[in-house]
Structures are given as structure tokens and as C-alpha cells.
Amino acid sequence: MFKNMNFKLFHKYLIHDFKRKISQLSINSILQSTSVGDKINAKGWIRSLRKQKENVFIDISDGSTNQKLQIIVGSKLVPKNLTTGASISTSGVVQLSPKGQKEINAQEISIYGDCIVTDGYPFAPRKEYTSEYIRQHLHFRPRTNKFSSLLRIRSSAQCHFHNYLTSQGYVNIHTPILTSNDCEGAGEIFQVIPDNEKLIKSMKKEGQSPEEAFFNGKTFLSVSGQLHLESAAHALTKVYNLGPIFRAENSRSRLHLAEFYMLEAEIAFLENLEDLVVCVEDLVQNVTKMLLDSNESDIMNLNKENKRDFSWMDKKFVVLTYEEAENILIKEGKEYNPIDSISKENELFLVKHCGNIPVFVINWPKNIKPFYMKECPGDNTKVQALDLLVPDVGEVVGGSLRENDFNKLVGNIPNDSDELKWYFDLRKFGGVPTCGYGLGFERYLLFVTGITNIKDVIPFPRWPHNCSM
Amino acid sequence: MFKNMNFKLFHKYLIHDFKRKISQLSINSILQSTSVGDKINAKGWIRSLRKQKENVFIDISDGSTNQKLQIIVGSKLVPKNLTTGASISTSGVVQLSPKGQKEINAQEISIYGDCIVTDGYPFAPRKEYTSEYIRQHLHFRPRTNKFSSLLRIRSSAQCHFHNYLTSQGYVNIHTPILTSNDCEGAGEIFQVIPDNEKLIKSMKKEGQSPEEAFFNGKTFLSVSGQLHLESAAHALTKVYNLGPIFRAENSRSRLHLAEFYMLEAEIAFLENLEDLVVCVEDLVQNVTKMLLDSNESDIMNLNKENKRDFSWMDKKFVVLTYEEAENILIKEGKEYNPIDSISKENELFLVKHCGNIPVFVINWPKNIKPFYMKECPGDNTKVQALDLLVPDVGEVVGGSLRENDFNKLVGNIPNDSDELKWYFDLRKFGGVPTCGYGLGFERYLLFVTGITNIKDVIPFPRWPHNCSM
Incomplete structure (x- = not known):
């Protein structure tokens, strides 16, 4: 057992009488x-x-x-x-x-x-309490019957996402939380600086602001790991991450948080939006089946009053083009303004209208989508993007093919951006077609549990004016 | 299929000719x-x-x-x-x-x-390149042979941690990244504020500083999820998280990062440090076995030159009391100063000295450990804490029994801390004995892969003056 060493000295420290199994039964x-x-x-x-x-x-x-x-x-x-x-x-x-x-x-x-x-x-x-009241006592909330069911469901769901994607050959890549890139931000980002002023002073180089001292540049909390995942997909083909994402938005809607979890995946060599639709549909259906299998009694516990309808699990999801969706909204007399895109209310209407089956909306107007999305063949006003809308929640997944033509991609950025040189490099050297999506983990949980407020599906919700504990 | 709805309108949007399986073979x-x-x-x-x-x-x-x-x-x-x-x-x-x-x-x-x-x-x-050179091109790093092996190992390891703990009845709790508590910090924390000054102005209440505007108080990046996990353990008994942790330290050692991942677990109703030793030993041994099983060829790929010795996987780990460890260091003539505790060099020496088997050091001096650790029975100068030291890396796990006596716990805090009232509440209402540990995920990866620099076991390392991409 102990080669080349003085054995005598140590055998007394080896504890031989530990119980090898903790005998406590749950x-x-x-x-x-x-x-x-x-x-x-x-x-x-x-x-x-x-x-x-x-x-x-x-x-x-x-x-x-x-x-x-x-x-x-x-x-x-x-x-x-x-x-x-x-x-x-x-x-x-x-x-x-x-x-x-x-x-x-x-x-x-x-x-x-x-x-x-x-x-x-x-x-x-x-006594029964409202979820608003219970939320004021976050440290005791896991002790309530419903929230403990939610926590077990959330735990299983994240594990199923990992296992399902691993089984499909995806490699988990922890994308960075701290980043010097602000690509999708549009100002809705948090900045990060050391709390210790002495430390800042000791690290600050000439000409730097205090914010730049620690990392040699301004540093933000990530709003998406997509671009970083793309760099890994250019070597590992299929990659994903399930991690926290941050938005500094002053929104208190039932669907927004300042800190939330996103499942993001990127896939190289997929060239058709149809293939991405299948990836997303398979993911949502398979993980939900695994979840009903592992946590049926918890899901039932949350649905005593409103029974969820899971019949969509075995059906093909509906696919509408953006134009088809527009036409439905106009024909049905919904308030719809092309400039505002599809509102939350209209998302929910479309899903109801299609029989409460999840609905993909594909081929979006280019001018309302980010620079990295790939144009539709034969229509340069549209991009090959998808949103997945689900009952009661609306958008739960957004994705697209990525522009893999170096010159087109660079042309989509108004100013020469040195910050994104590394991203353009991916297309310049060994570039391939890629696509990907982001699934809002909390929104998915709302969808499968029937809970209505996003603050009630995350252990420690953070939203404007609220960051207790 | 479509109950209660106008079926005719939509059947044309159902895409029936999607390939149900992506035919691309890896x-x-x-x-x-x-x-x-x-x-x-x-x-x-x-x-x-x-x-x-x-x-x-x-x-x-x-x-x-x-x-x-x-x-x-x-x-x-x-x-x-x-x-x-x-x-x-x-x-x-x-x-x-x-x-x-x-x-x-x-x-x-x-x-x-x-x-x-x-x-x-x-x-x-x-051409062969040094890891320092490759690290300057993070976006291309996954394309290198060794780093792609590392990424697959890292991905499998995180999945095994989830599956092993789930199989043992643990519930995954995403502890918050943003927190108003600064408990272990001692100044080594990052502060978070919105980047948008207009937003700050619009949200700022009277008397608030800009840093306090968004969340109604200063907000930091988490340095540990332990206290939050404890609140969940007081309802779910066994809980854990594997997530990012941040330290604003100006350290460029081969073992430190500003952003890294920690596996933290808390267990209620465990009352003996021996039981916690068994939990940690079982975790490290079982996950490593799973990893060798799933990723043998990647581990071999990283170990062409220096073959790792995994014989420790089937052995009981060594357990030394802090006092025994001290005595060994003194007897062996190592530079040892009680005030500095056990240095990295001495950690590595102790492991070598014990035959390159992982070594638990238990029963630490109270004055160098945090306020929440529980005293040793019969010796109020010591706490029931453990560090796990492993070959080549030193400390990879730290843990302890938590003080569950309300009055003793409050007494351990010099100033009345309103911020931690919720934490004390856990002991005041339905309190139970709890214990827990934190395992440095990257340090674990160094241990099993034989890689020597922590920057080379995380996809996007962040350290002082470095936050590229």
C-alpha cells in the first residue's frame, strides 16, 4: 500500500473504524x-x-x-x-x-x-399564504410544501438537460460570467469592479480609470454565452452551457429577473433551420418526458388545482413563418405593429390559436434581430431565426443559424469593432456553418409547472430593488 | 389532436417532412x-x-x-x-x-x-506550442489536441458530480451570484452596478449612492453559496451547487483565478466530522471512477509523459489532526509558523509524506477559521473542520460542521450584524445540526489531469489584468 515510505509513522492516522455508509434513512x-x-x-x-x-x-x-x-x-x-x-x-x-x-x-x-x-x-x-408573502421570507421558503416541490423539479430538470445533451454528444462549456465583450447589451448590462479601493489603487496603471484597473479594461456580467460557445463549437462541434445570465433592466414583469439561468447550445455543421427546429423540439420533449418520469408527484403537487396538459409532448410542434404569424394576428384583429414585433400578448394568442401546442415562429425580419444571424436564402430582409412560443409563457427559446461568411458578418457591424476581432476570426480560419439557441430555464419551469411568476421558480430571485440575502 | 379549435387553418403549418433524426455522424x-x-x-x-x-x-x-x-x-x-x-x-x-x-x-x-x-x-x-502561448489565443484553444481533451474531461466531470450527488439524494440549489451579503469576503469581493448611468439616475431613491440604486443596497458577486445552501438544507436535508464563484484578489499564482467553479454541499442531521470525511472521500473516489470510465482515453492523452497514479482511488484517505500535521512538519524540519497556518509547500509535503494518498487534516485552530464553524467537543480552541489535501495541488476541499447553537453562533460575530439575521434565524426556528464542504472544481481537475496551471483547466480564465473575450 505505501511504497517507498516510512509506513510505521502513519498507520495510526489511518482511520479504520469509519462507518462506510451513512446509516440515516431519508x-x-x-x-x-x-x-x-x-x-x-x-x-x-x-x-x-x-x-x-x-x-x-x-x-x-x-x-x-x-x-x-x-x-x-x-x-x-x-x-x-x-x-x-x-x-x-x-x-x-x-x-x-x-x-x-x-x-x-x-x-x-x-x-x-x-x-x-x-x-x-x-x-x-x-395557514395558507400567498406566494408574495412567502417570497418575503426567502430563507424559509424551501420549507413550504409547494416550493420544496419546485426545488426538486428544478434540480431534476437541470440534471436532465445535462444528461440529455451529453447523450447527444454535446460538450458542456462553462462560458465566462465576467467578460470584456458587450455585444448584445444595448446598455442593459452590469459592470463589475473590486470593492476594495486600496486594491484598485495598487493595480491601476497610468491612464486607467478605476473600473479598468483590475482586468485592464471595463468588465461586465455576461448577457449571453453564445459567442464564447461558438468558439468552442468551432472545435468540438456540439457544445452547450446551463448557467447564470444577467440583465440590468428596470423591469418588474412576472417574466423578468436581473439574474436568471439560460441553457445555450451551439452546433457546427448544421445548415438548415429545419434541423435546428428538430433539435429544439427533441430537447424540450425529451427533457419534459424525463422530468415527468422522475418528478411526477411533485408536478402533480403543484397542479392540484390547474392540471397541466402535457399532450403536446407527443405531437409535432407547429411551425409558422413570421409572415404567417403576422397574417393571423391581422386577420384576428389583434393590435399589431410591425415595428414592435410580436408582443407578449400576441405570443400567447398565437399559441392558443394553434391549439395550445408549442409554436415555432421562423424567418424573422432582419432589422429586429442581432447582427450574427444568417439571412434567408433569396430574401435579404429576413434571417433564419426561430422563437419557440409555449402556452402561458410565450417565448421560451430563441435561436438562429449564424452568419458564417466573414465579409457579410463584418458588414453587419456598423463600426469596426476590435472587441469582436476574435469572433470574426472564427469565420476566417476553418470556418463552418453553425447554429444555436438559448432556452430560458426559468421560463421552461413556468411552462411545465404552471407557476405564473418567475420569482417563484428560482431559489433566490433578484429583480429591481430586490436582492435580499 | 386539435380539440376545440379551427383545425383547417393550421394543418398547413405543421411541417411533416422534417427529418426526425439529424443524420450527421460524429x-x-x-x-x-x-x-x-x-x-x-x-x-x-x-x-x-x-x-x-x-x-x-x-x-x-x-x-x-x-x-x-x-x-x-x-x-x-x-x-x-x-x-x-x-x-x-x-x-x-x-x-x-x-x-x-x-x-x-x-x-x-x-x-x-x-x-x-x-x-x-x-x-x-x-509545431508544438507552450500552454502560455496557446492561452494568448483563447478562442482557438479548443482546437488544440490537449485542450479539447481537457474540455471533454471537464464536461464529463461536472455531469458526474451532478449524477453522483443526485443518486445520493441531494437537491441542486442554484445559489445566487448577486448577493447583498459579504460574509467571508474580507474585502476580496467584486461589486456590481448597472453600466447605464441614466438607468441608475432613474432608479436612485433619495439618500442612495449610485451603487445602491438598482437593488436598494450595495450588491456583490458571491464568494460562496454556503450560507444560502444552509437555508435550503434546513428543509431539503441534502443540497448542493456547482457554480461560479468570484474573488477580487491580486494573485497570479498557478492555483488562483478571479472566476472559478466550486462544488458546495450542505447536509442536515450529520453530527460527526467522521461522517463528513466519509461523504467527501466517497464523492472524490466515486466521481473519479466515473471519470476514468467515461474519459479514459482523454486522461491518457493528457498523461502521455507523466502517468497519473490513481491507486489512491481504492484506498482509505489518510486522516491527520491539525496537531499531528504540525508535529510532522516540525519533526521533519519544515519551515512552519503557527500564525501562517499550513503553507502550500507544507500541504504538498504532508501529502508526499503520507504516500501520495489524499490527506484529511481535521480539527483546526478556531482563530484561523470562519465564525460559523463548530467547536470541537472539549476543546474550545479548535473547530470541527477539515481540509482535504491532494498530490501536486494541496487543498482541494474545505469543510466543517456548522455551529447550530443560536447563542454561540451570535456570540462568534463581533458586531451585531443585521445582514445575517436570516442566517441566525435558521438556528432559531427548527434548527438542526448541519455540515458541509466546498470542492474547488478546477483544483480537482488539476489533480486528476496532472495539468499544473489552473488557467489551463477552465475554458475562459480570468485573472488580474486578464479578461479577454
Whole structure:
């Protein structure tokens, strides 16, 4: 085991008596894999409590499932201060309730931490709260039934995106959060500088402003990893990232955050918008199937009132050209102004109009889309771009073929931009056709959960005037 | 299919003739799953080129594997400008080379984009470059053989961390990048403000500084998601995140970046440091096994010269108390000053001294560790903390039990901190014992790949005076 070394000195430090497995069972494991008669220990937080003469019935949860575990304990064994919200450890025997569900006949119970509402705990037992109220207590929000379901769904969804794309041969590339490029920004960006003024002074070179001192230039938070992904796609063919993105917009709509997550993918050698449509449709359908499979009970838990309709999962999505979409809006008498493009209201109308199936809108006017999008063959007023609109949310994915002709691309930029020289280089040396898309991760979660406010599908929402914790 | 709607209008927009599968085969698939005689198309970038009288031998790669695909094409079919670095499409028949490897006998070949070194391409054929030189061309770096192996390894490693922790019942929680808390910072933090001065003016309330306008308070880039993870662990028991972390430090060492990735995990109801040691050991061993399984050829590719020794994967890691570590350093005559704690040099010495097996150092002096760590039972000068030191890199994981006694925790903070009231609340209401750790993702990659500079294991490194692209 130890070659070429003084073994004697160290064997005493090797700990041989560690338990190799943490023996603590989660409530999910207790409900799934224990047998009647098993003696077990369970730990969790009290979600509800009913006192009867002889016994107390306690429902506990530990976040491993949205199901609760019922503990039955003799009144005499119950410690003081046993209230909803308290954390306990209990040992007992697995038995079946009259309804056939596993429960624990407790032989002992102890409190880790009590939870006294009158001390300032914001959630009283048996009360329902609005999501606005719950959002004011972000640090306690994971303790609420619905939000813990959302967190498990979000966790599974991100894992499924990674696994699905990996299975399709994509390489995950962490695009930078800090960047010296401000390409899509149009002013809606955050700037980053060290907080320490002494540090800035010590690093500042002659002629530099304080903002430029640390990185030798102004530095921003990324608004998109696309351009960086493109550089990787020019070597690895299929690449993606799922990471945070930032926008300094003073928008408080139910669909906007200052910090949110985006799944971005870039694919080399794909030359047709139809192929990109298939990529996006396959992604959304496959990941949603994986999610319904892994988290059905959490999704049902969020949909007790409004059952989501997932029949779109097995259908081809609708594809409209931008012109076709325009014609529908005009024909149906919707307020539509070409200069403003398609409003949120009109997005939602189009989806409803097409039978609540996700709708691709393709071939967009060039003048409202970014410089890197590729023109439609035979129509230089349009670009080969797509938006995917989904029920209740509207746009959830945006993508396009990228202009891979060096001269055309450079011509699309009004001023000679030194900042983007590296991006033009990708076309100059070993250039290939590429395309890609960005999927708003939170918007996707709104779509599959039926939750209406984006602040309620991210653990720690940041929006104008709000960055608590 | 379309319930309750005007079906006729839309059936023409449903595209029925999309190919349901993108037919393009990756080079990995060609090498793995085609048969001799198959007619196929391959696309990729030329990595090398040998011209003979009758034929030209071309090696291409597309990033799907570190293996190259050999194309044999008659000299007459070869287009002009066929050079290393150019991107091509080729069609032909799969055959076996004299050595028994699959290759393509090409019937046609076309260039997507040429790659002329004299136009400014920084990599000439058949030349070796230092990693410092390659790093000056970040946008082309994924095209180099070794770095593309690294990117595939990095991608797999992140996926394995997600899957391993998910399999162990952990819930992924995206901790915020933007935060109003500056807890561990000690000045080494970045501040964030909108770049748009008009926006700041329009949002600024009376008495606020410009930095406070957007979020109603000064806002920073996160230096750790631990405290936020703790709030989720107090409901979901086992939580983690793998995300970017920022430090505004003027350090250019081979082990520091301004933006890097950290895997952080928090676990409720674990009360012994031994259990945390087991968690970390299991994580590192299991993920590394998964990685060797998925990316053996890439790891070998990076280790042609220096073969990594992975025998530690099946061994228990060494555990030293801080005191034992001190005694070894003193006995071995190393320069050691208790005030400076254990230097990088001494970390590396300890690991070598213990047979190049990863070494846990546990039970650290309280005065050099953060306020939230839990004291050792019976010794209030020590805390139940661990560092994991690994060969060639030193510290790769740091963790501890967290102080869960409300009064003790509050007592550890010199000034009454309103900012952390939410954190104290976790102990006041339904508090439980928790512990957790942070693993430096890039340092882990250095450890398993044998690469020596942290700038060479992240796609877009940011460090003082460097934030290009």
C-alpha cells in the first residue's frame, strides 16, 4: 500500500473504524424500501400535528419527497414545545396505517430545534399564504410544501438537460460570467469592479480609470454565452452551457429577473433551420418526458388545482413563418405593429390559436434581430431565426443559424469593432456553418409547472430593488 | 389532436417532412459503430496532412473524441487550399487501414473554410506550442489536441458530480451570484452596478449612492453559496451547487483565478466530522471512477509523459489532526509558523509524506477559521473542520460542521450584524445540526489531469489584468 515510505509513522492516522455508509434513512427511502416491523430512525421537520387523548399524530418531512411520514407517539412521550416547524429525531417501528400507508410507531422522540411562531416565525400552522408573502421570507421558503416541490423539479430538470445533451454528444462549456465583450447589451448590462479601493489603487496603471484597473479594461456580467460557445463549437462541434445570465433592466414583469439561468447550445455543421427546429423540439420533449418520469408527484403537487396538459409532448410542434404569424394576428384583429414585433400578448394568442401546442415562429425580419444571424436564402430582409412560443409563457427559446461568411458578418457591424476581432476570426480560419439557441430555464419551469411568476421558480430571485440575502 | 379549435387553418403549418433524426455522424460514432463498406459522410477540421504521389492522407477531428479519422483521397480530388486547420466535408467508404483501424476512402471532399497561417492563424502545422502561448489565443484553444481533451474531461466531470450527488439524494440549489451579503469576503469581493448611468439616475431613491440604486443596497458577486445552501438544507436535508464563484484578489499564482467553479454541499442531521470525511472521500473516489470510465482515453492523452497514479482511488484517505500535521512538519524540519497556518509547500509535503494518498487534516485552530464553524467537543480552541489535501495541488476541499447553537453562533460575530439575521434565524426556528464542504472544481481537475496551471483547466480564465473575450 505505501511504497517507498516510512509506513510505521502513519498507520495510526489511518482511520479504520469509519462507518462506510451513512446509516440515516431519508423519508423517501423509509416510504419506498422499509418493511413492516423494521426498527428505524427518522429525522425531519414537523409539518402538522394532531393531539388525541392517548396519542399524538405527527407528519414530518425532510425534503427527500413531497410525501410526509406519519409518526404516532404516545402522549406521555411527547416533549414540550413540539410544534409545527420544529425539527425532531424519532425511533420506532414501521407499521401500516388503516389506509395501508407506512407510518412509524414511535418509541422515542427528541427535539433538535423548536419553532415558536410568537418568536417571529412567519408561518403559522394550518395557514395558507400567498406566494408574495412567502417570497418575503426567502430563507424559509424551501420549507413550504409547494416550493420544496419546485426545488426538486428544478434540480431534476437541470440534471436532465445535462444528461440529455451529453447523450447527444454535446460538450458542456462553462462560458465566462465576467467578460470584456458587450455585444448584445444595448446598455442593459452590469459592470463589475473590486470593492476594495486600496486594491484598485495598487493595480491601476497610468491612464486607467478605476473600473479598468483590475482586468485592464471595463468588465461586465455576461448577457449571453453564445459567442464564447461558438468558439468552442468551432472545435468540438456540439457544445452547450446551463448557467447564470444577467440583465440590468428596470423591469418588474412576472417574466423578468436581473439574474436568471439560460441553457445555450451551439452546433457546427448544421445548415438548415429545419434541423435546428428538430433539435429544439427533441430537447424540450425529451427533457419534459424525463422530468415527468422522475418528478411526477411533485408536478402533480403543484397542479392540484390547474392540471397541466402535457399532450403536446407527443405531437409535432407547429411551425409558422413570421409572415404567417403576422397574417393571423391581422386577420384576428389583434393590435399589431410591425415595428414592435410580436408582443407578449400576441405570443400567447398565437399559441392558443394553434391549439395550445408549442409554436415555432421562423424567418424573422432582419432589422429586429442581432447582427450574427444568417439571412434567408433569396430574401435579404429576413434571417433564419426561430422563437419557440409555449402556452402561458410565450417565448421560451430563441435561436438562429449564424452568419458564417466573414465579409457579410463584418458588414453587419456598423463600426469596426476590435472587441469582436476574435469572433470574426472564427469565420476566417476553418470556418463552418453553425447554429444555436438559448432556452430560458426559468421560463421552461413556468411552462411545465404552471407557476405564473418567475420569482417563484428560482431559489433566490433578484429583480429591481430586490436582492435580499 | 386539435380539440376545440379551427383545425383547417393550421394543418398547413405543421411541417411533416422534417427529418426526425439529424443524420450527421460524429467521428466518434464512425469509429465506434460503422462497418467496413458503409458509405458515410464525415465533417471536421484537418489536424494533419501527408501528400504522396497518388494519394493524400488527411487526419480530421470534430471534437467528439480525441481520436482522429484518417481520410485517404486521390491527389486529383484534392481542392486547393487544403491545409491543416481547414474545415471539410467528405464522403466515402469505410475501410480498414493496414493497422486495422477504420479509415475513409474518400470519393469527394469539399472545403467549408480554409485556414491560412500566413493570414494570421497562430498555430502552424506540426509545431508544438507552450500552454502560455496557446492561452494568448483563447478562442482557438479548443482546437488544440490537449485542450479539447481537457474540455471533454471537464464536461464529463461536472455531469458526474451532478449524477453522483443526485443518486445520493441531494437537491441542486442554484445559489445566487448577486448577493447583498459579504460574509467571508474580507474585502476580496467584486461589486456590481448597472453600466447605464441614466438607468441608475432613474432608479436612485433619495439618500442612495449610485451603487445602491438598482437593488436598494450595495450588491456583490458571491464568494460562496454556503450560507444560502444552509437555508435550503434546513428543509431539503441534502443540497448542493456547482457554480461560479468570484474573488477580487491580486494573485497570479498557478492555483488562483478571479472566476472559478466550486462544488458546495450542505447536509442536515450529520453530527460527526467522521461522517463528513466519509461523504467527501466517497464523492472524490466515486466521481473519479466515473471519470476514468467515461474519459479514459482523454486522461491518457493528457498523461502521455507523466502517468497519473490513481491507486489512491481504492484506498482509505489518510486522516491527520491539525496537531499531528504540525508535529510532522516540525519533526521533519519544515519551515512552519503557527500564525501562517499550513503553507502550500507544507500541504504538498504532508501529502508526499503520507504516500501520495489524499490527506484529511481535521480539527483546526478556531482563530484561523470562519465564525460559523463548530467547536470541537472539549476543546474550545479548535473547530470541527477539515481540509482535504491532494498530490501536486494541496487543498482541494474545505469543510466543517456548522455551529447550530443560536447563542454561540451570535456570540462568534463581533458586531451585531443585521445582514445575517436570516442566517441566525435558521438556528432559531427548527434548527438542526448541519455540515458541509466546498470542492474547488478546477483544483480537482488539476489533480486528476496532472495539468499544473489552473488557467489551463477552465475554458475562459480570468485573472488580474486578464479578461479577454
